[in-house]
Structure formats: structure tokens, C-alpha cells
Amino acid sequence: MADNASTPRADVAPDTTAALPKPAAPPGPAPFRGSRSRKTLASAIEATRYQREWFAEVRRRVAAGEPFALVSADAPQEIFRAMDIPYVVNQWWASVVSAKQRSAHNMSLLRAKGLPDDSEQYSALALGSILDDPDDPDAPWGGLPRPTIVLGEAGRDSHRKVFDVWGEQAGIHTYRLETAVTPSVRPDWWELMPDRWEEAIGSARLDLMVDELEGLVRFLEVTTGRTLRESRLREVMELVNEQEEYNRRARDLIAATTPAPLSITDSIPSVMIPQWHRGTEWGRDAARRFHDEVAERVANGAAACPGERMRLMWVGTGLWFNMGLYQHFQERFGAVFVWSMYLGIAADGYIRHGDDPMRTLAARFSAFADQLHTPPWSCEWYVKEARHNQIDGVVHLVSSSAPHGYFTTRALEAAGVPVLEIHADNADARGWDDAAFTAAIEGFLERRVEPRATARREGG
Amino acid sequence: MNEALNRFRRFCAAPEETAAAWRATGGKVVGYVGHDVPAPMIHAAGLLPIRLSGDPTRPSDEADRYLGTGLDPAARALLAALLRGDHAWCDHLVLTQDCHAHLQLFYALREIQRVEPREHVPEPYFLDLLHLPHRTSARYNTRRLADFARALGAWGGRVVDTAALNRSIGLYRADAEATRRLLAARREIPATLTGSAALAVVGARERMPIEEHHVGVAELLADVGVVTGTGPRTEPARTGTRVFLTGSSHDHPALYDELEAAGIVVIGEDHDWGELLVEEDIPIGPHPLTALVEHHQYGPTGSPRARIADRARRTRDGALRGRADIVVSAVRAGDDAPLWDFAAQREALRPHAIPAVLVRNLPYGPGAGARVLAAIKQHTPVRKAG
Numbered sequence: 001m002a003d004n005a006s007t008p009r010a011d012v013a014p015d016t017t018a019a020l021p022k023p024a025a026p027p028g029p030a031p032f033r034g035s036r037s038r039k040t041l042a043s044a045i046e047a048t049r050y051q052r053e054w055f056a057e058v059r060r061r062v063a064a065g066e067p068f069a070l071v072s073a074d075a076p077q078e079i080f081r082a083m084d085i086p087y088v089v090n091q092w093w094a095s096v097v098s099a100k101q102r103s104a105h106n107m108s109l110l111r112a113k114g115l116p117d118d119s120e121q122y123s124a125l126a127l128g129s130i131l132d133d134p135d136d137p138d139a140p141w142g143g144l145p146r147p148t149i150v151l152g153e154a155g156r157d158s159h160r161k162v163f164d165v166w167g168e169q170a171g172i173h174t175y176r177l178e179t180a181v182t183p184s185v186r187p188d189w190w191e192l193m194p195d196r197w198e199e200a201i202g203s204a205r206l207d208l209m210v211d212e213l214e215g216l217v218r219f220l221e222v223t224t225g226r227t228l229r230e231s232r233l234r235e236v237m238e239l240v241n242e243q244e245e246y247n248r249r250a251r252d253l254i255a256a257t258t259p260a261p262l263s264i265t266d267s268i269p270s271v272m273i274p275q276w277h278r279g280t281e282w283g284r285d286a287a288r289r290f291h292d293e294v295a296e297r298v299a300n301g302a303a304a305c306p307g308e309r310m311r312l313m314w315v316g317t318g319l320w321f322n323m324g325l326y327q328h329f330q331e332r333f334g335a336v337f338v339w340s341m342y343l344g345i346a347a348d349g350y351i352r353h354g355d356d357p358m359r360t361l362a363a364r365f366s367a368f369a370d371q372l373h374t375p376p377w378s379c380e381w382y383v384k385e386a387r388h389n390q391i392d393g394v395v396h397l398v399s400s401s402a403p404h405g406y407f408t409t410r411a412l413e414a415a416g417v418p419v420l421e422i423h424a425d426n427a428d429a430r431g432w433d434d435a436a437f438t439a440a441i442e443g444f445l446e447r448r449v450e451p452r453a454t455a456r457r458e459g460g
Numbered sequence: 461m462n463e464a465l466n467r468f469r470r471f472c473a474a475p476e477e478t479a480a481a482w483r484a485t486g487g488k489v490v491g492y493v494g495h496d497v498p499a500p501m502i503h504a505a506g507l508l509p510i511r512l513s514g515d516p517t518r519p520s521d522e523a524d525r526y527l528g529t530g531l532d533p534a535a536r537a538l539l540a541a542l543l544r545g546d547h548a549w550c551d552h553l554v555l556t557q558d559c560h561a562h563l564q565l566f567y568a569l570r571e572i573q574r575v576e577p578r579e580h581v582p583e584p585y586f587l588d589l590l591h592l593p594h595r596t597s598a599r600y601n602t603r604r605l606a607d608f609a610r611a612l613g614a615w616g617g618r619v620v621d622t623a624a625l626n627r628s629i630g631l632y633r634a635d636a637e638a639t640r641r642l643l644a645a646r647r648e649i650p651a652t653l654t655g656s657a658a659l660a661v662v663g664a665r666e667r668m669p670i671e672e673h674h675v676g677v678a679e680l681l682a683d684v685g686v687v688t689g690t691g692p693r694t695e696p697a698r699t700g701t702r703v704f705l706t707g708s709s710h711d712h713p714a715l716y717d718e719l720e721a722a723g724i725v726v727i728g729e730d731h732d733w734g735e736l737l738v739e740e741d742i743p744i745g746p747h748p749l750t751a752l753v754e755h756h757q758y759g760p761t762g763s764p765r766a767r768i769a770d771r772a773r774r775t776r777d778g779a780l781r782g783r784a785d786i787v788v789s790a791v792r793a794g795d796d797a798p799l800w801d802f803a804a805q806r807e808a809l810r811p812h813a814i815p816a817v818l819v820r821n822l823p824y825g826p827g828a829g830a831r832v833l834a835a836i837k838q839h840t841p842v843r844k845a846g
Contacts, residue, residue, distance in 0.1 A: 400530030
């Protein structure tokens with residue numbers, strides 16, 4: 001397994017530690033600049049186009065004096081949708097900053113404030129954008145508007161601290177949601193979540209989230225003057241279910257079709273951009289367009305890589321600064337990344353049915369992160385998806401901030417699916433050794449994935 | 461003084477001996493992780509609470525495999541100890557989310573027991589206490605403590621009711637008050653109690669019967685002359701550079717020992733194995749569960765669950781109270797929360813002309829002292845202890 005040299009962590013607080021012997025500066029060239037992916041789906045291209053148009057509209061609305069929220073991906077955005085409060089998802093903005101190769105710049109702004117530049121990078125990139133010069137002509141997409149509200153879950157220790165810093169910024173309210181625990185769980189959450197979420201999550205945790213969401217609504221009513229109508233929330237919840245049902249069907253089509261009609265370089269933007277517009281007709285229609293396009297490609301025999309020999313799964317967050325990596329192995333190896341968690345979780349992780357829209361919304365988010373990151377839910381789901389999608393090998397991005405990678409790798413290997421672990425940060429290019437990682441993946445494909453893929457193809 | 465302190469140090473270093481003695485009388489031991497577990501509740505059930513820690517002198521390779529190497533090494537060392545069977549003497553094991561690392565430790569244990577079970581690891585009980593300052597969190601916490609009381613009652617074979625809780629809380633309060641008086645001795649000029657001794661006093665409190673701890677504290681109070689004001693002072697007065705320690709927690713005395721061997725006096729700290737454990741009294745009254753919830757939700761806590769502004773105030777107040785020459789934030793690799801506190805802590809100390817220094821990426825075991833000492837020397841002269 002490849003093992004990355006970790007991102008350099010020099011001492012900070014330069015005015016108090018400057019005289020101390022510093023760790024030797026890491027050798028090597030300038031920070032890595034990744035390659036972009038080549039999109040082939042019309043829905044992916046359209047989604048990107050719409051996203052730019054939408055973001056420009058957000059900037060106009062904020063400039064006109066509307067409230068504006070920065071929300072965590074794992075937080076209930078549906079509330080903001082239903083109350084017509086424009087919002088940007090923190091993780092989406094982090095991906096934009098990374099893709100524009102600006103992560104080092106943003107982190108340097110935190111460092112200038114005496115804050116760490118090597119902790120919670122993914123969560124803190126948006127904070128860096130706010131600390132930046134508002135007139136910076138190089139700001140991605142014109143720059144992130146200054147939010148009036150920041151919403152997130154109280155997760156990791158340093159993640160909480162990032163929210164503390166947000167709360168210290170003038171004119172910004174922060175609202176946090178608790179991260180509670182279900183001590184004992186059934187591993188097959190994907191079977192339970194659509195209709196039996198009370199059983200999967202537990203009433204105590206749901207009661208808490210409902211209480212917190214009611215508090216959030218009151219908070220937003222008071223600070224923005226906007227209202228939440230139950231009927232509107234029901235509409236939003238139904239649109240989300242429809243959107244995710246299309247995603248589920250698209251996932252199943254890709255899973256069942258060889259060669260795969262598309263790779264994750266298309267499915268990620270096609271799925272994720274509409275995810276940030278959950279609860280809108282555009283989002284639902286975008287998911288339908290994506291599904292229809294996948295179905296058409298299946299019907300026509302179109303493939304991401306006509307010479308497909310190996311089907312790969314990428315476990316972990318997307319490598320936003322180097323999306324071109326996912327297509328790099330197609331020509332020489334016929335190796336296609338057909339699965340990422342983005343379409344997978346869209347298919348399995350969001351659909352919730354229930355008569356009480358607030359409790360149903362709570363059921364979507366009370367334990368959302370556990371589905372992806374907490375064993376046994378996480379590892380058992382990855383195994384299920386690997387089997388369902390006919391996966392021959394897994395490249396597993398292991399971040400230092402995310403424990404339990406062992407259990408995911410173990411579960412997949414125990415299921416007969418070979419795994420290569422890559423230890424790196426998905427949003428911070430400073431520690432990425434492209435030559436080493438590319439070589440590691442190539443060796444993995446040759447030694448471990450090809451034999452399994454051959455057996456699968458020959459087995460019929 | 462030395463004999464009494466050595467007894468406390470022994471309780472810290474060898475909790476398995478305490479557990480064995482307790483179990484020999486037919487009692488049961490509840491091992492717990494973190495400072496969030498209400499020890500008075502365990503005591504009220506007739507059980508012995510012992511807070512667990514890892515061994516800084518042993519590798520944590522096995523735990524690192526499960527948890528990765530990005531989490532606080534203190535938590536990884538604790539998992540390693542559990543997996544080795546170092547804490548097999550626990551009849552029950554309780555974990556909380558007083559920090560992210562301990563929550564992940566629970567998840568890892570749960571999964572290990574599912575896929576690679578270890579016989580000598582007790583089944584973990586998760587006490588889910590939350591820390592946002594919200595009424596909704598308090599209501600949730602109250603229900604969790606009620607569940608915990610029922611579980612303790614089943615483990616101990618006795619009902620944990622209001623009367624039993626108040627009796628136990630009373631004992632812990634009396635001990636906390638006496639311990640605070642003792643720890644104040646290190647804030648005298650010159651200090652008549654070392655930081656290392658203070659750490660042993662508080663650390664022993666987490667690892668022995670509270671009644672015995674109270675007796676030991678009373679002995680030490682007499683030794684330092686606090687009770688009478690005229691008793692013999694057998695502990696040498698310390699006049700070295702006075703340091704207030706913030707940053708990561710310390711479940712073993714290595715850093716304190718290294719610093720104080722070089723003439724430093726650690727006159728205070730704000731981590732969760734130190735004086736903040738006895739800082740606030742839990743009220744006695746008709747609603748002890750409410751009192752416990754409020755203590756754990758809003759009371760003194762370490763960096764992981766405290767807001768930056770609160771940390772800055774606590775550090776400033778502690779440094780002023782102890783008349784510190786310098787504040788040192790000593791932060792372990794993998795323990796990121798204190799890194800975010802530092803800028804605000806430094807700013808809070810600036811009007812009082814107390815310098816602050818951050819030393820990061822420190823190891824969990826011995827060996828951190830040299831770098832910390834070098835940082836202190838850069839900003840203050842190290843006065844020889846007199």
C-alpha cells in the first residue's frame with residue numbers, strides 16, 4: 001500500500017516560536033497543481049453551467065441585502081430551501097477553492113491570524129475566503145459573499161473551533177447542531193432508512209434533532225423575518241425524494257452495465273451540483289436528466305472506456321485539485337473509476353418517507369455522517385456497493401482526520417475486493433506526491449486488480 | 461509529605477492494584493474514559509470509578525492500525541492498553557464524547573468487538589453527554605443520565621436514587637474543597653507544592669476511593685501548613701520560573717517532571733486531568749441529575765469542548781491567579797483543538813504582559829520537556845529553584 005509523506009506541519013505562532021529550531025523544510029518542487037477531468041455528459045456540463053449562473057444570482061441577491069447562509073453538507077439545507085434563504089454548502093465551496101488551486105492561499109490567511117493552517121483544511125477553506133481581500137480579482141467565481149448565518153454540526157474538536165472563529169466575525173450568526181450517538185446499530189442501514197428510520201437511528205436521537213430544528217426555524221424567523229410553512233416543507237421533502245429516486249435508478253444502471261456508461265468524473269458533478277439544489281424542481285429535473293442520459297448511454301452501448309477491463313471504486317472524498325487522476329488509468333489499463341460515494345450516497349442515503357416532514361427531515365440528518373464514516377454502517381455499506389457495482393478494486397483515500405479506514409479496508413478485503421490505501425488530504429494539494437501515488441495505483445492495478453477483473457469477466 | 465504524595469503517585473501509576481483490592485472485597489470496578497463521566501453516580505451505585513489512561517512508555521501500533529495515526533496519541537495509547545488487557549480488571553467500561561478522539565475510540569471498540577472480539581475488553585457502555593450550551597442538549601443529557609443511573613443500579617445491585625446521589629455528591633464536594641485548598645499552595649510565592657505533586661493529587665482522585673483520597677488530602681494539607689498556618693513545611697519552597705500550562709491534557713506527569721527538574725514550577729493548568737476537575741462544586745438538592753447535567757454540560761472542561769473565548773478567559777484567569785511568568789501551550793501531535801485556542805489566549809494575556817508560547821507536535825510519552833523548556837527560555841529566564 002502506498003504511504004504518503006504527510007503534509008508538512010511547521011510550528012505556527014511565528015512571533016513566539018520563531019527562535020526555535022524549525023523542522024527542516026520539505027524538499028521538492030512547488031506545490032502540486034492537479035489536472036482537470038474531461039466531462040462527457042451533457043448533464044454534467046449543464047450542471048456546471050447552471051451552478052455558475054446560480055452562484056452569480058446568489059451574489060446579486062446578497063448584494064441586494066438578502067440573508068445568506070453557509071451550511072455544512074451534513075446539515076438540513078431543506079429548512080433554508082423552504083424558507084427561501086439562499087445558501088452555499090461549505091464543502092462545495094471548499095471544492096471550488098481547491099479546484100482553483102487556491103487552498104494554500106486561503107490557509108495562509110488563517111495562519112496570518114495566528115490560526116493553524118494544517119488543521120480542518122476542508123472545513124476552514126471558506127473561512128479563509130472571508131478573511132481574504134473582498135476585492136481580490138483572483139477570488140474563485142467572484143468570491144464567496146459574506147454569510148449572515150453559518151450552520152453546521154458540532155463534530156470534531158477542531159471543527160467546533162472553526163465555528164467559534166466564524167462566530168467572532170462581525171455580522172455573522174452561527175447555529176450549531178449536536179452530534180449525538182446511537183450506541184448500538186444494525187449494520188444494514190440502507191435497508192432501514194427509507195421507511196424504518198426510527199428503528200435505525202433511535203427515538204432519542206431523533207427527538208433531539210427535531211427539537212434543534214424547531215429551534216433553528218425560530219432562529220431563522222427572528223433573524224431573517226422569513227417563515228417556514230409546513231406545506232412548503234412537504235413540497236421540498238417530496239422533491240428531494242424524487243430527485244434521489246432518480247439517482248438511485250442511475251446508480252443501479254451503472255452498477256449493472258459493463259462497460260460502464262460513464263465514470264465518476266461525470267457522475268460526481270452530475271450528481272453533486274444538483275444535490276446542492278435539493279428540494280428544487282431544477283434539482284429534481286437535473287437528476288432526471290442525468291438518469292435519462294445514463295439510460296440512453298446504456299441503450300446505445302456508450303462507455304466511459306470502451307476497452308474497459310477493470311472497474312474501480314474510489315472510497316473517500318473527491319480529489320478536487322486533481323480530478324484528472326480518475327481518467328488517467330483508462331487508456332493504458334482499461335481501468336475505470338465507476339463508483340464514488342457521491343452517487344452511492346445520493347442513491348441510498350437521502351430518501352426518507354414519513355408523514356411528519358420535520359421528523360422525517362431529522363431522520364435524514366441525525367445520523368447522516370455515520371452512514372459514510374462510522375463502522376459498522378460505513379464499511380458494510382461500502383461492501384454492499386462494491387458487490388452491487390461489480391467492483392474489481394478499491395482505491396481508498398485515507399485522511400489523517402478520518403479514523404476507521406482500517407475497518408473499511410478490512411471489510412472490503414474480507415469480501416474479496418482488493419484495496420489500495422492512499423494517505424493524503426483531499427482538499428490540500430501541498431502534501432500530494434503525484435508520481436508516487438500514480439505509480440502505486442498502477443502497481444495495484446497490475447498485481448491485484450487485473451486478476452480479479454479477469455476472473456469476473458471470464459465468469460460471466 | 462513525600463510519603464503521602466508517593467501514595468498518590470502509586471494510585472496514579474498502578475490502578476490495577478486499587479481495582480484488585482476493591483474486587484477482593486466483592487466490589488465491582490467501573491473503568492471510564494474522559495472527564496465527562498459523573499463519578500459520584502458510580503459511587504452512589506456502590507461501584508468504584510477508575511478513570512483510565514494509556515501507557516506513554518509502550519507503543520500503540522495495534523491501536524494505530526484501527527484508529528489511524530491522526531488522532532490524539534493519548535487516545536490511541538488508551539485503546540492499545542485496552543486491547544492488551546491492561547484494564548481487564550474493569551467489570552464495566554464507560555465512554556463519553558468529551559472529545560472527538562474518545563468518541564472514535566468508542567466506535568473502534570464497538571467495531572473491534574463485532575469483527576475481531578477480544579475477551580478481556582468489557583462491553584463498552586456509551587454515555588452520550590452533549591456540550592453545546594442549549595436547552596435541547598440539556599434535556600437530552602438528562603435522559604441519558606437517567607438511563608445511566610438505571611444501568612449503574614443494575615451493575616451495583618442498588619437503586620441510584622436522589623438520596624444516594626446527594627450522599628455521594630456531598631463526599632465529592634468535601635474532597636474537592638479540600639483539594640482546592642491544597643492545590644493553592646503552588647500559587648504561593650514561593651510555591652510550596654509542585655505542579656507534579658498537584659497532578660498526582662488530582663490524578664489519584666480519579667483512580668481511588670474518594671473517601672481514601674479525602675484522608676490523604678487532609679494529611680497533605682497538614683504537611684504544607686495550610687490547615688494551621690504554622691505546621692512544618694517539608695516540601696521545599698520553589699522559586700523557579702512560574703508556568704501556567706495550557707494546550708493538551710496530561711494523564712501522566714512526564715512533562716511536569718521534566719520541566720520541574722529544570723527549575724520550572726507549574727503553578728496551574730487548564731487541561732482535564734488537572735485542577736479544573738475540582739474547580740466547581742456540584743450542588744446538593746432535590747434534583748441531583750439536573751445538577752450533574754449542568755456541571756458536565758456547562759462546567760469547566762478542556763479544550764476539545766470549550767469555546768475559544770472561554771478558553772482564553774480561563775487561561776488568562778488561571779495565569780493571573782497563579783502569578784505566572786509565562787503561559788505555555790504544549791500541544792500534542794494529533795490534538796488540534798488547542799491550536800485554535802492559542803491566538804485568543806495570547807491576546808487575552810497581552811494586556812497583562814504575560815507572554816504566551818505555543819509548542820506543537822509534541823509526543824505523548826516522555827521527551828517533550830526539552831522543546832518546551834527551550835521555548836520558555838526564549839521568553840523568560842529560567843530561575844533556579846530556591
